[in-house]
Amino acid sequence: LRTPLTALHLQLGALERAGTxxxxxxxxxxxxxxxQRSIRLVEQLLSLERQAPRAEAARGRIALDELAREVVxxxxPLADARGIDLGMAEAQRALIQGEPDSVATLVRNLVDNAVRYTPRGGRVDVSVTAPGAAGDPVKLKVADNGPGIAPEERSRVFDRFYRHPGTQVPGSGLGLAIVKAIADAHGADIELGEGEGGRGLAVTVSFPTESKT
Incomplete structure (x- = not known):
């Protein structure tokens, strides 16, 4: 928190010195x-710390397709303001076991991240697919046609506070760390790949139909 608080102090000083x-x-x-950035950072830090105890409590059946529609x-409005075409590409009826608020946070962070990193005029598609056969996972996929993430960097994006070198997009570097913590607590796997046509980023979260924990 030291860096954003220092920045706020400097910005306050600039306001006090303003002459016109x-x-x-x-x-x-x-x-x-x-x-606003500091508030978001604190909220994400709190969310990250809450995941372990929260995921073990109040688990129940979640309609992932309905939850994804609600998050989208x-x-x-955020996507519209940024000129991004955001929508549900597919929404098959799919039930998982989990803690509803945590899973909603996972979906929200993935979609928010895609919207913020996709350039104006881009596209973000969210899909939920049901198991094709017994034992297959329920899959949530968030795909965009933004700049993507180089394969050699993909293992680092889930680290706390990791930021892509040179990025101009405001953020704390905690969004995907929170996603990983929630996925782990729900026995889900995360795969990073390329979006449609080899452009952008596609994040696929595979949830077990029965909890592994």
């Missing part, structure tokens, strides 16, 4: 954006 209305407006906007609907 235009400078004050710009400094206020930067300070407000910094506060929630994030459509």
């Amino acid at each position: 209305d235009e400078e004050r407006t710009e400094a206020t906007q930067r300070l407000s954006a910094g506060v 609907a929630e994030l459509v």
Whole structure:
């Protein structure tokens, strides 16, 4: 937390030194954006720390297709504001065992991440597929046509605070770490691959039809 708090302190100083209305407006906007980033960081840190005890409690049957639809609907305004075509590519009826709030956080983080990293005019597709045969997993897939992640970096993106070198997208580097923690707690596997046509990133989370834990 030291880095964002230091940034807020500097932004407050810039606001205090502003000599014109235009400078004050710009400094206020930067300070407000910094506060929002700090709030998001704290929320993600709290979410990460809560996953272990939460995932062991209040487990029940979850309709993953319905939950994914709800998350997509929630994030459509963000996608629209960024000029991103966000939608459900497929939504087969699929039931899993899990903690609803945690699984919703997993889906939300994946979709939010895809929307934020996909350039304006891009596309993000979410799909849920049911098992094809007994014992097959339920699959959640979030695919985009953004810049993607190089194969040699994919093993690192789930590390806490990892940020792709040179990225200009604001963030804490905790979103995918939270996804990994929730997936692990639910006995789910995560696979990173390329999006449609070899462009972008496709994240597939495979949930067991019966909990492994």
